[in-house]
Amino acid sequence: MAGIPRSVLITGANRGLGLELVRQMAEGPSPIRHLLACCRDPDGPRGQALQDLAKRHPEVITVKQLDVTDLCSIQRCSQQVGSLVGVGGLNLLINNAAILLTGTMQTTSPEDMLATFNTNVLGPMNIIKAFLPHLCAAAAASSGMAAMSCSKAAVINLASVMGSMNLAPQTYHIVPSVFSYRVSKAALHMLTVCAALEFQQSEILFAALNPGWVKTDMGGEGGDLEASESVGGMIRVMDSLTEEQNGAFLNYDSTLLPW
Ligand SMILES: NC(=O)c1ccc[n+]([C@@H]2O[C@H](COP(=O)([O-])OP(=O)(O)OC[C@H]3O[C@@H](n4cnc5c(N)ncnc54)[C@H](OP(=O)(O)O)[C@@H]3O)[C@@H](O)[C@H]2O)c1
Numbered sequence: 001m002a003g004i005p006r007s008v009l010i011t012g013a014n015r016g017l018g019l020e021l022v023r024q025m026a027e028g029p030s031p032i033r034h035l036l037a038c039c040r041d042p043d044g045p046r047g048q049a050l051q052d053l054a055k056r057h058p059e060v061i062t063v064k065q066l067d068v069t070d071l072c073s074i075q076r077c078s079q080q081v082g083s084l085v086g087v088g089g090l091n092l093l094i095n096n097a098a099i100l101l102t103g104t105m106q107t108t109s110p111e112d113m114l115a116t117f118n119t120n121v122l123g124p125m126n127i128i129k130a131f132l133p134h135l136c137a138a139a140a141a142s143s144g145m146a147a148m149s150c151s152k153a154a155v156i157n158l159a160s161v162m163g164s165m166n167l168a169p170q171t172y173h174i175v176p177s178v179f180s181y182r183v184s185k186a187a188l189h190m191l192t193v194c195a196a197l198e199f200q201q202s203e204i205l206f207a208a209l210n211p212g213w214v215k216t217d218m219g220g221e222g223g224d225l226e227a228s229e230s231v232g233g234m235i236r237v238m239d240s241l242t243e244e245q246n247g248a249f250l251n252y253d254s255t256l257l258p259w
Contacts, residue, residue: 005033006151007085007138011068011127012097014039014050016216017158017234020227021094022050024235026057033088036081038066038097040073068097068123078130089137092150092238095124095157100181100218113180120184124157125191132199139203148205148243156238157192159208159249160185166258189249189259196247207241208249209234210257225252 008025012018014037022037037054041047042063054061064080067073081090099119101112139153148154161167162178163185189208196206211230215223233252240254249257 005031006091007034007036007088008032008092008094009036009038009081009090009131010094010096011038011066011123013037013063014042014047016218017211017214017227017231018094018096019049019053020231021096021234022061023053024228024231026053026060028235030239032060034085035061036064036084036090037061038064038077040065040067066127068095068127069118071126074126074130078134081131082134085134085137087137088141089139089153090131090134091138091142091153093127093131093135093155095127095155097123098158098181098184098218100178102177103179104177105179107177108179113183116180116184117187120181121187121191124188128155128195135204136202146242148203148241148246150205150238150241152205153203154205154207154238154241155195156234157188157206157208159189159192159210161210161257163187163189164249164258192249193247193259200246205241205243205246207245207247209237210249210251212252 010018010021013022022035025032026035037050039047039050042065050063054063064077066077099116101116103112135153142152145152161171162182192206192208211234213219213224214227214230215221216227230252237250237254249259251257
């Protein structure tokens with residue numbers, strides 16, 4: 001990663017992979033100007049671990065309230081972030097927040113389907129739209145850099161092999177009852193591809209990144225990876241992205257995944 005300090009925003013930063021992303025970025029070698037760690041209830045008990053981490057890195061981490069299903073919350077956060085990052089803009093937006101509700105197609109209610117889509121698909125879409133001016137500002141401010149990178153202007157969507165249609169024949173029998181999650185992640189994958197094409201001219205890179213099966217509240221105890229290993233891999237992948245990977249679906253170990 002180039003040695004220019006950049007501004008990064010992470011959603012769902014209070015636990016799991018989001019919290020570990022904040023920790024490794026704040027304590028890692030790449031210089032960070034602003035690390036905007038967002039969560040829906042920063043002052044409640046669920047925000048405590050993030051607040052403790054922010055206290056250890058007050059010069060870098062700013063905790064912001066952001067509920068990805070609430071348009072007012074998204075707009076307010078975007079305004080606050082705009083004031084903070086200024087003309088340098090926002091270099092990297094990581095859409096990490098998501099929910100996983102269990103159920104097969106037969107047992108998934110319309111309400112569960114809508115709640116999952118609201119968080120996992122509409123959330124990233126509304127956030128990308130609201131933060132677009134800050135991403136464009138970052139691309140313009142780094143116009144001397146190579147065409148596309150996570151140091152310049154990029155959006156990383158936390159994706160999942162559960163949303164891969166090609167891999168469904170293998171993954172379905174291992175995890176059959178995450179129907180709404182699978183469909184939402186497949187939609188997020190398409191959102192990533194469409195955004196990569198729509199914002200190519202603006203030199204904003206988009207990629208879908210699979211963290212692996214990770215031991216978090218969502219991944220459960222049986223996961224293959226610790227959060228630290230997954231996040232270490234994802235940061236290496238993000239640091240290596242160029243325009244060649246614009247619109248790609250990548251694993252945390254940098255292998256290309258099938259949609
Ligand atoms: N863990 C895995 O094995 C795995 C595998 C593939 C993909 N992923 C993806 O990786 C990402 C992170 O997963 P994880 O394992 O860290 O999940 P997790 O432990 O369940 O954490 C989910 C995070 O999302 C936040 N969130 C949920 N709804 C939100 C909302 N409306 N507004 C703001 N934040 C919200 C949660 O905040 P609260 O504390 O407020 O609920 C929490 O911080 C997700 O996109 C997930 O789909 C994970």
